[in-house]
Amino acid sequence: MDKWRNIFNPSSVFVPLGAIVLGLLSGAVIMLLGGYNPVDAYQALFRKVFGSPYDIGETIRTITPLLFTGLAVGFTYRAGLFNIGADGQYIMGMTGAAIVGIKLQLPWFIHAPLAVLVGAIFGGLWAALVGYLKASRGVNEVISSIMLNWIALYLSNYLLRALLLEPGQQRSYFIHESASVSIGWLSRALENARMDWGIFIGLIGAIVFYFLLWRTKQGYELRAVGLNPDAARYAGINIKSSIVKSMFIGGVFAGLGGVFEVLGVFHYQVLSAASSGYGFDGIAVALLGGNHPVGIVFASILFGTLTYGSAGMNFSADVPTEIVRIVIGAVIFFVASHGIIQGIVKPFMASRRKLDKKGAA
Template sequence: MSNRLTNILIPVISVLLGIIVGTIIMLVSGYDPVAGYSALWQGIFGEVYYVGETIRQVTPYILAGLAVAFAFRTGLFNIGVEGQLIVGWLAAVWVGIAFDDLPKYIHLPMAVIAAALAGAIWGFIPGLLKAKYRVHEVIVTIMMNYIALHVTNSIIRDVLTERKDRTDYIADSASLSSPFFESITDYSRLHWGIFIALACVFIMWFLLEKTTRGYELRSVGFNQHASQYAGMNVNGNIILSMVISGAFAGLAGAMEGLGTFGYASIKGGFTGVGFDGIAVALLGGNVAIGVVFAALLFGGLKVGALNMPLEAGIPNELVDIIIALIIFFVASGYMIRYLIQRFSKKGVK
C-alpha cells in the first residue's frame, strides 16, 4: 500500500474509531446513539442557518490549524496559537474602533493586516529565543499564551473601554459581516472571512511546496545541521517559520473580532480555538488541504453538538468525549499505520 494512501486512511480510521467508541459510551450511559448522531447531523445540515454557523465556526479552525501545521512542517511545535489568536483579535478590533472614518476598502484590510502583524510579532518572540538561544518553543509559547490573555484583558479594561467587560462594536467599515450571507443562511453569523481562510490554505500550500523559501523552511525543520552545511540561514528560517505561523493565528483572531462578534471582551479563560487548532492540524496530517477537511469535521461537531441536548437529550460533554477520542486515535497513528501495513502485507501474500 502506498504511503500517501496510508496517510489518508489513518485520519479516516481515527474518526471512525472515535465514533464507534463514542457509540459504546452512549449505550453504556443509557442514551440512544442513533438519535444522538441524527440530532448531530440535523444540527449541522438540518437548516441553512446551521450550515452557515458551521462554516462560520470552520473559518477560525482552518487558520488555527494552518498555524500549527505550518510550524510543524518546518520542525517546530507552536503551542502558542491561542495567545497569537487573542492578540490578533485585539489588534483587529482596536483598528476597527479607532479608524471609523475610513472607507471600507482601506479600513477592513488595515484591520485584517493589524491582526496578522500582531500574531506575527507574538510568534517572533519564541522564534527568536529558539534561534538565538535554543530555548524550546513549546515552553515559551505556553507562557506567551498566558501573557497574551492577561495583557489583552488589561488593555481592554483600562485603555479601550470604560465598560470594564468589552469594547464597543467595530465600525461597519471594518466588519467582515455580510447582508448577503445573512439573507441566504437565515441570519447566521457567516461572514466573508471564509474566503480569507481558503486563500491562506493556498498560500501555505504554494509557499511550502512550490517555492525555494518553502524548501528551505522544510529542510531546516528536517535537519538543521545538513541545512546549515548546505549554506541555508537556519536561524533566519526558524524565526520566519514562527512569524508566518503567528500571522495565520492572528488572522484566526481577526475572524472572531471582525466577523463573528464584532468586539473584544474580557476573557475569563482561553477561547479554546487555538488549542483545537492543534487537533485540526494533527487530524489533517499537517497539510493544507487536510486542515480544511479536519476543520470541517471539528466545526461540524462543535455546532451540531448544540442540537444534541435539544433533540436527543444527550449532553454536549459526550461530543467533547468523541472529539477527544478522535484526537487520541490520531495520536496513536503509528499503531494504526503498523496495523495497516501488516494487513496490506498479508493481502499481498
C-alpha cells in the first residue's frame, strides 16, 4: 500500500492538476483580452480531439513522440542529468530506422524489429556520447547535448542526401513494407488514422522506466548518483559508468520516438532545416509529470491533446494556434513555480487532514 501512496500521493497529484487549471484559466484570460470567446475555443478543442474516430487516432499519434521524449528527459533527470538533447536523439533514431527500412530487404518478422532496434541504438549512442563527455572530460551535459542536437540534424540531412534521397524529392525513398510498424486493423477502425505500435511500446517503456529505477539494483545506483554523487562514490558506485548508462537509456527512449514516426506514421524521412521540437516539448512533459513515468504518461496526453486540438480552436473558433502555446507555457510556468501551487494546495490539504483526524476520533 505504501508503494502506491508514493506513486499517487496527494501533493504529486494536486500540484500538476492545479498547474493545469491555472494554465487553462490564464489562456482563457488571454483569449478574452484578445477578443476571443474562451468557452467556444475550449469546446472547439474538445470537438477536434474527440469529434471522430479519426481525430482520436490522430490525437494518439500526436501523443506518442511526446511520451517517448518525456521518458527520455525524465529518466536522465532521475539520474541527476538534464538531457536537453532528446531532439537530436529523436532525429538519430529516425535516421537509423530509415537506413535499415530502406536499404535492407528482409522478412517482416526480422526487418521491422531490426529497424526498431537499430533506431533505438542510434538514439542511445548519440546520448551516450553526451554521457561520455561528462564522465571523462567533465563537459556539462546541457551544453554538449544542445550542440549535438544541431550536429544530429545536419548529419541526418547528410546521410539522407548520400544514401536515401529519392531523386527530385526532398525526402527519402519509402521504407519497405516489411519494415512498417503500422497497425492496419486499428487504422481502419479509426477511419484510416495513422496508427502504429508506438503508443503501446511507449506505455511499455513507462513500465520499464519504473521497474528499472525502483525495482533493480542498477536503478538504485542511478538514483543514488542523481541524488548525491559524492555519497554514491563513497558507497562504491561507479559514477562515470552510471552517467553513460543513464544517458544511453534516455537516448533509447528518445530514439524510439523517431523510429515510430518513420516506420509507423510517414514511412519516409524528409530533409529538414529545423529540429522537430519534440525533444524540447519532452522537457515540458517530463517537468509536468514530475519526472515520474506515471506523471509523464498523463502529461504527454495533455500536451498531445492541446497540440492536436489547437487546429479546432483555430478553424472553428478563429483563435490563433499560438494561444495554445501560451496555455502550455502557462502550465509549465505554474509547474515550475511550486511555491505558488503549494501555497494554494497546502491549506486544502491541511483542512483535509483535520477532517480525517476528526473522523478517526
